Amino acid sequence: MKPTQEMSISLVWCLLVSSFAIKVLFSLTTHYIKVEYGGEKSICVTFGFFFFDKAMVVLIVTQNYLEFGLETGFTNFSDSVMQFLEKQGLESQSPVSKLTFKFFLAIFCSLIGAFWTFPGLQLTQMLLNALNLTTEKITQTLLHINFLAHLFMVLLWVKPVTKDYIMNPNLGEESIPLMPEATFDTLRLWLIILLCALWLAMMCSHLQAYLNLAQKFFHYLCVIALQYVVPLVMLFHTTLLLKTLSNHSWGIYPESISTLPVDNSLLYNFVYSELPSAEGKMKVTVTQITVTLSRLLSFLTWWIAACLFSTSLFGLFYHQYLTVA
Numbered sequence: 001m002k003p004t005q006e007m008s009i010s011l012v013w014c015l016l017v018s019s020f021a022i023k024v025l026f027s028l029t030t031h032y033i034k035v036e037y038g039g040e041k042s043i044c045v046t047f048g049f050f051f052f053d054k055a056m057v058v059l060i061v062t063q064n065y066l067e068f069g070l071e072t073g074f075t076n077f078s079d080s081v082m083q084f085l086e087k088q089g090l091e092s093q094s095p096v097s098k099l100t101f102k103f104f105l106a107i108f109c110s111l112i113g114a115f116w117t118f119p120g121l122q123l124t125q126m127l128l129n130a131l132n133l134t135t136e137k138i139t140q141t142l143l144h145i146n147f148l149a150h151l152f153m154v155l156l157w158v159k160p161v162t163k164d165y166i167m168n169p170n171l172g173e174e175s176i177p178l179m180p181e182a183t184f185d186t187l188r189l190w191l192i193i194l195l196c197a198l199w200l201a202m203m204c205s206h207l208q209a210y211l212n213l214a215q216k217f218f219h220y221l222c223v224i225a226l227q228y229v230v231p232l233v234m235l236f237h238t239t240l241l242l243k244t245l246s247n248h249s250w251g252i253y254p255e256s257i258s259t260l261p262v263d264n265s266l267l268y269n270f271v272y273s274e275l276p277s278a279e280g281k282m283k284v285t286v287t288q289i290t291v292t293l294s295r296l297l298s299f300l301t302w303w304i305a306a307c308l309f310s311t312s313l314f315g316l317f318y319h320q321y322l323t324v325a
Contacts, residue, residue, distance in 0.1 A: 011244055014237040021234040024226060025115035032118060044114050051113025051307060055106040058303075067159050068302070073295040074101055112300075113307045119227040120311020123147075125319055126224070129209035139205065146202045149195040150309035153235075156188045157302045185248050189239060192301070196236045203228060231308055238301045245294035 032040035063069060075098075127147050134140055155161050163184060167177045179187075203225075210224055243250075 011241065014241045014244070017237045018234055018241070021230045021237070022112075022115070024230050025119070025234075028118070028223065028226065029115050040118075044117055047117040047311070048110045048114035051310075052106055052110035054113070054306075054310075055109035055303070056102070058306075059102045059106060065159055066302075067157050067163055068299040069295045070299055071098070073292045074098060109303055112303065113310075116231060116304070116307040117311050119231050120308055121315040121318065122224055122227050123206070123308075124312050124315030126206040126209050126228075128316075128319055129213060130205045133209055133212060134205070142198065142202060143205065146198055147312065149199060150305045150312065152195060153192055153305035154302060154309055156191065157298070182249070185246070186250065189243050189248060190250075192235070192239045196232055196239075199232050200229075231304065235301065235304050235308075238297055238304060242294065242297045242301055245290055245297060 029044060033044055035041065058066065059070070063071065078098075124147075127143060130143055131140060134143070166179065166184060167181065206228060207221065207225060211221065242248075
């Protein structure tokens, strides 16, 4: 099987699984919203607006602090589209403005945040119950690490905290990078995979803690299991999609660095000057879509972890201070 065919199969599989995960969370959230007597609907709507505002703030932050490259990718993609329209003798105008792109992306992020509300709340409740029932220090430590895993994932894209500190540490008068950028990207993927594995390994402890409260709370274990597993599946497959589209390697020291270009407009002129028209157009289009999707997936992977950490943190405050035992 050719590498391009393997990439296509992996992309289709990850997209199907991610779509199914979103559908499951949408169905669970719809069930909460349909409850007539209860505050579940208000909680979902409130968190939806909260995550919409949060997404708009994040999208405004410059690339000096968050390593997504959304603005660069969108700008290069728009410039390439306009150049293509000019080559065809059409009016050169960007199909979507940057503000419109960010607005619709923020709406999509708010929906993800609303879907992630109750999984985060339930995760915190099970964590507190598991900590009360567990006496082993190792298990308690793993439970704490599992809760902070989302925070670790969020910090992986904060440049002043991770990448700038590792890539350009201040060691006296000189700044010597500890590793190449490709190695850092690979380590980031591996860390997310390992944290997802820990998340899955601690599933039994969380569900057993929930079962011990079956006489106090009348819920369904299958729903709780879905709320625990589906975000894990979603995050795992977005990481695989990010790896595939960004052309990263699983090796810590890859032999070849990613061949994806940074500036699509330069690639556009090069391809059209070196390749036949049809082949050049096809290669430019594929490259544009790949680069844009890879940066969008980088943001979505970070956003999923940020939503889980935000809802879990609110759940910790709620179950610790706002509920009566």
